[in-house]
Amino acid sequence: MKRAYLEKMPLAQAQARWFSALEQAGCFDARSETIPTAEAFERITAVAVHALRPVPHVRAAAMDGIAVRADQTAGARLDQPLVLRKDVDFVQVDTGDPISQGFDAVIMLEDLDFPSPGTAECRKAAFPGQNVRPVGEDFPKGQTILPARTRLSPEAIAACLGSGNLALEVIRRPKVFVLPTGAELVSPLEPIPAGKYPETNTALFAGYLKRWQALPTMHPLLEDDYAQIRRAIESSLQEHDLLLVNAGTSKGREDFTTSIIEELGQLIVHGVSMHPGHPLVLGLAQGKPIVGVPGYPVATWVVLDQFVLPFLERYYGCALQPRTTVVARLARRVHSPLGEVEFVRVRLEQTEEGWIAHPLAGKASTLSSLIHADGLLVVPEELGGCAQGELVEVRLLK
Amino acid sequence: MKRAYLEKMPLAQAQARWFSALEQAGCFDARSETIPTAEAFERITAVAVHALRPVPHVRAAAMDGIAVRADQTAGARLDQPLVLRKDVDFVQVDTGDPISQGFDAVIMLEDLDFPSPGTAECRKAAFPGQNVRPVGEDFPKGQTILPARTRLSPEAIAACLGSGNLALEVIRRPKVFVLPTGAELVSPLEPIPAGKYPETNTALFAGYLKRWQALPTMHPLLEDDYAQIRRAIESSLQEHDLLLVNAGTSKGREDFTTSIIEELGQLIVHGVSMHPGHPLVLGLAQGKPIVGVPGYPVATWVVLDQFVLPFLERYYGCALQPRTTVVARLARRVHSPLGEVEFVRVRLEQTEEGWIAHPLAGKASTLSSLIHADGLLVVPEELGGCAQGELVEVRLLK
Numbered sequence A, B: 001m002k003r004a005y006l007e008k009m010p011l012a013q014a015q016a017r018w019f020s021a022l023e024q025a026g027c028f029d030a031r032s033e034t035i036p037t038a039e040a041f042e043r044i045t046a047v048a049v050h051a052l053r054p055v056p057h058v059r060a061a062a063m064d065g066i067a068v069r070a071d072q073t074a075g076a077r078l079d080q081p082l083v084l085r086k087d088v089d090f091v092q093v094d095t096g097d098p099i100s101q102g103f104d105a106v107i108m109l110e111d112l113d114f115p116s117p118g119t120a121e122c123r124k125a126a127f128p129g130q131n132v133r134p135v136g137e138d139f140p141k142g143q144t145i146l147p148a149r150t151r152l153s154p155e156a157i158a159a160c161l162g163s164g165n166l167a168l169e170v171i172r173r174p175k176v177f178v179l180p181t182g183a184e185l186v187s188p189l190e191p192i193p194a195g196k197y198p199e200t201n202t203a204l205f206a207g208y209l210k211r212w213q214a215l216p217t218m219h220p221l222l223e224d225d226y227a228q229i230r231r232a233i234e235s236s237l238q239e240h241d242l243l244l245v246n247a248g249t250s251k252g253r254e255d256f257t258t259s260i261i262e263e264l265g266q267l268i269v270h271g272v273s274m275h276p277g278h279p280l281v282l283g284l285a286q287g288k289p290i291v292g293v294p295g296y297p298v299a300t301w302v303v304l305d306q307f308v309l310p311f312l313e314r315y316y317g318c319a320l321q322p323r324t325t326v327v328a329r330l331a332r333r334v335h336s337p338l339g340e341v342e343f344v345r346v347r348l349e350q351t352e353e354g355w356i357a358h359p360l361a362g363k364a365s366t367l368s369s370l371i372h373a374d375g376l377l378v379v380p381e382e383l384g385g386c387a388q389g390e391l392v393e394v395r396l397l398k
Helices: A011-024 A154-162 A201-211 A226-234 A255-262 A295-317 A366-371 B012-024 B152-160 B201-211 B224-232 B258-264 B297-316 B367-371
Strands: A032-038 A066-067 A082-085 A092-093 A106-107 A120-124 A144-146 A165-173 A175-180 A216-217 A242-246 A265-271 A281-285 A289-292 A327-329 A341-351 A354-359 A375-379 A391-396 B032-036 B065-068 B082-085 B090-093 B103-108 B119-122 B144-146 B167-171 B175-180 B216-219 B244-246 B266-270 B281-285 B288-293 B326-332 B341-351 B354-359 B375-379 B391-396
Touching: A011 A265, A011 A281, A011 B326, A144 B367, A154 B201, A154 B297, A154 B367, A175 A201, A201 A216, A201 A242, A201 A295, A201 B152, A226 A242, A226 A255, A226 A391, A226 B012, A242 A295, A255 A265, A255 A281, A255 A289, A255 B367, A265 A341, A295 A341, A295 A366, A295 B152, A327 A341, A327 A375, A354 A375, A354 A391, A366 B144, A366 B152, B012 B266, B012 B281, B012 B297, B082 B167, B144 B152, B167 B224, B175 B201, B175 B224, B201 B216, B201 B244, B201 B297, B224 B244, B244 B297, B258 B266, B258 B281, B258 B288, B288 B297, B297 B341, B297 B367, B326 B341, B341 B391, B354 B375, B354 B391
Parallel strands: A175 A216, A175 A242, A242 A289, A327 A354, B175 B216, B175 B244, B244 B288, B326 B354
Antiparallel strands: A032 A165, A066 A092, A066 A106, A082 A120, A265 A281, A281 A289, A327 A391, A341 A354, A341 A375, A375 A391, B032 B167, B065 B090, B065 B103, B082 B119, B266 B281, B281 B288, B326 B391, B341 B354, B341 B375, B375 B391
């Protein structure tokens, strides 16, 4: 009976169905919080940020020199220099110094002589505003500094602070619950008993979730005990924005995730026509998305890439990872079953004729194929593969 | 006398001279530390990491099914199925389960019938190793998992943990001292008195240094007091790997950085023929690099990009930031003085004819020109600019 669920839904359909259910359930209605700007680096704005004061808020010297009244320098010429008196006709200023009331131009040091202490000789008339940064040159008051849903770069933080925004309303980081399961597994930090394997997917989840601005909660490893797993999921629904159960998604004896999702909520997808990552489970319970993530590390990675990252980007309303592609020539033929999206890890080689993509041999079970990959070639379901020498689009992974 | 130092050294020569002095002074002899692998995400390996045990370290089922002795299934055919007894001729296994001693093949569920409890009917002979992950499939024992000087990705952390590397020798994070100076400045967190400006470059330094895996120490803002600034630099030399003084690099009254560097050590460069960022100071004191960073935010950014990032990459021995470029058509002419490298911020527009680069108008004083920039066009010193419609290489900044 359980077997019937493991279908082969096209990837795009699985994504559309799940994200549309999540949208309806309000999973992307991100909440915000207000935090000190100095602590907001890499966070994402919830609302647009405007200049609370102009930047600069007073006029400033744009050069090292002297501040003068422009009209007072009228007529100064190389052959008819004008002598100005310190602290009467001019004040000395460095770049960045405010221009006092009354003065309206700066003559740079290079254009001056200082014939005696307390005097400056000017050889060219200054014009009003010369070498002066006007008020609001960088940002006029009220100007939008950043739109909503923008990741805060160092220069954005600096501009917010400079314009009087000492606190910022940012999107609350989504809390992601990660539950590793499997009787054959044991924490890699403990001695490995006979017949057990170290559990290492937790490290994959932790790293990518941190990189994508989520807050992971790592549950300790659970054996394949239905009641325990169900209890752990049920008690974590309220506090989290996304739940990832790894693994327990296939058709084996101990694949509880689908049943638990059905008991607690709604099973939306079980089985996606992609490789690796086919036995994927997507559900929704008490308004919270649950993903049953297949256990092979490359399958886990594909689900992170194809479902978790897009979930987080929809939640935040902005891109969290660049998706740069290059066109490369395929070094050898790649096979891919018709009707299935194949994620091929490739090594890239730069040659005089352009990029060459070398498909990596590793199976879904091998972390090495991910570590050695420079890029990803996605073979769509309508193709049975790609020919040797074919030009393909490769997404950069490094 | 001080003015004589502000020269116009070509950018490449300034970089070569400073980095070569730093190399000789041992500034790139990075020290390492050993930390728990689970805490090493994004850190950089100091030495190569090898598999301390094979991965997997015992044979594992690659499919859900039953583990059998392959020779015992010889002769099984569709028309002549073989009945196997549970726990005698086979054991049931899920993907990832270890294969017990004696068994050497896995028959997948799909190829079996279960005519009665405790029996399985096999319709095809299995071969030794069928659907079995051999020992060391991912990493044989002793295999290099990562070379030295590699940034630790999530999959790298997972592979290290899986292969028994519970601690890793990583490069110690460089400590970078940041000293903001300027009598005209005040912390942006305090009320801004008349005639003062909020100091915001600290936020630029903090963000980029964190992004590039350095540990910044932010000194409180100092006024232009020679003795105070000298004391702050001198007392920080021993504890830090790089010192950044901002600003105090031009020819104004209060440009102390050059004098202090000369007193404490060696002034290597003062003035680089680039814009923004010309009045840059590069020195070395007690074996520690010191940079006098010009105060305009875009100048600060250029120095971070052209000197601080390459310093950190030499220290770490690996790239810390991707440098992806696109070829774009210039929307309007860009002027650049001959003999000076010009850093032009551009907005990129994707059209059917390819990328269009729109040069941004902002001066060196405007953070807005950095915030709005998608890319950077570097006009080399031998060119007086780039023509409208010219194809130029633009480095992506976002």
